[in-house]
Amino acid sequence: MKIGAHVSIADGVHNAVERQLDVGGNCGQIFTASPQVWKGPSIDEDEAEAFRERTAEQLDGPWLIHSAYLVNLATPKDDLRAKSIDSMQAELDAADTLGVEYVNVHLGAHTGAGVEQGLDNAAETLDALDVPDGVQILVESDAGSGTKLGGEFEHLAGVLDRSEQDLGICLDTAHSFAAGYDLATEAGVEAAIDEFDDVVGLEHLKAFHLNDSKHASGTNKDEHAHVGEGEIGEEGMTAILTHPEVRDLPFVLETPTEDGKSFEWNVDRARTLREDA
Template sequence: MKIGAHTSIAGGVSNAVDEQLEYDGNCGQIFSHSPQVWQDPSFEDREVEAFRERSTDAGVGPWVIHSSYLVNLCTPKDDLREKSIDSMQREVEAADRLGVEYVNVHLGAHTGAGVEQGLDNAASALDELDVPEGVTVLVESDAGSGTKLGGEFDHLAGVLARSEQDIGICLDTAHLFAAGYDLSTPDAVEETVDEFAAQVGLDVLECLHLNDSKHACGTNKDEHAHLGEGKIGEDGIAALLNHPGLRDLPFVLETPTEDGRGFAWNVERARELRSA
């Protein structure tokens, strides 16, 4: 089972591997820089080599780089579009240097341009990227608030259909739940996975962000909870972990650190629920 957490690159990107091992994780996700600012990734050659070596030696992978929160692929604004494309280009280049397989991105918000135009904008922005061989851009599902796109399977399918890039999908379980896709029972998980398979396709699903939700299904509220302790609950998380169409994918945790528990607790909990 591939299970890990979003880890820090503070003090050097190779430290993310050591942190992952502290959680008993064997795959994971990082930011290449602060996600709150426009900033290019900057890694010294020795750190790149150390990250690659430690990941290989410890058997940790695949890794995902999560793009900046400022990136908005759907935007109708030319300046923001160009900044978003440039930021994503730097991310895929950083992934190539580090040997990271995936760069994860949210579609962003159309801010009044409309769903169809927003999807057109996102696909055309993705098509401007020169993605190195061995790196795949993943479009992440969204919680679906406001004019943000990605909260419906139709949005994900729409971008795939429009883009010439070889794009994959990352489903965030808390986002799915917030957007109205029930995951709280084995039957609900089966129905949601079947719907995704029919509308988008399991063949493009590359990764799952495994998070429980502090809020009810369909609320569009994105706040993560410890596995099995939110509104998705034990039965739903267990069904996700054991679903035959999902179980071989990497599961990346973005669960909170609170109540004296953090990533290590959730990694262990995932393994317990996997065998449930």
């Protein structure tokens, strides 16, 4: 089972490997810099080499780099699009340096331009990027609040159809649940995966963000809960983890640290749900 968590790169990106092992993970996700500011990655070659070597020796992989929160692919604003392109290009180059396979990004918000124009903008922004060989951009599903895109599978398919890039998809279980896909039952998970296959195509699904939700399906509220302890619950989480079409994909946790439970508890919880199914 490929499972891990989003871990820190404090004191050097190479330390992320040990942190992943500490929580029981064998794959995972990182930020290369603070996600809340326009500051690109700063990774020296020694750190990169240590990261690559430790990953190859101790993890199954893959790693994902999560792009900065400020990136907005769908924006109609030229200045924000330019900053988003620069930020994403820096992340792609960092992924190439680190030997990381995926760079994960949200579509962002169309801020009044409309869904179709927003998808056009997102594809245009993505097509401006120089994606290194061996690196793939994953578009992440969204909870769908306001003018944000990615809550509907049709949005994900729309940008794949429009873009010339070889894009993949990362499904966030909490986001898709909040957007209205009922993942709380085995039947609901089966229906959602079938719909994804019909609308987007399972061949494009490359990873999951495995998060339970503190809020009900269809609320568009993005707040993560511990695996099996939120509104998705044990049945839904187990159905996702054991579904034959997706069980071999990497599952990356972005669960909270609260109630005395952290990533280690959630990694173990996910494994237990799968083993006991």
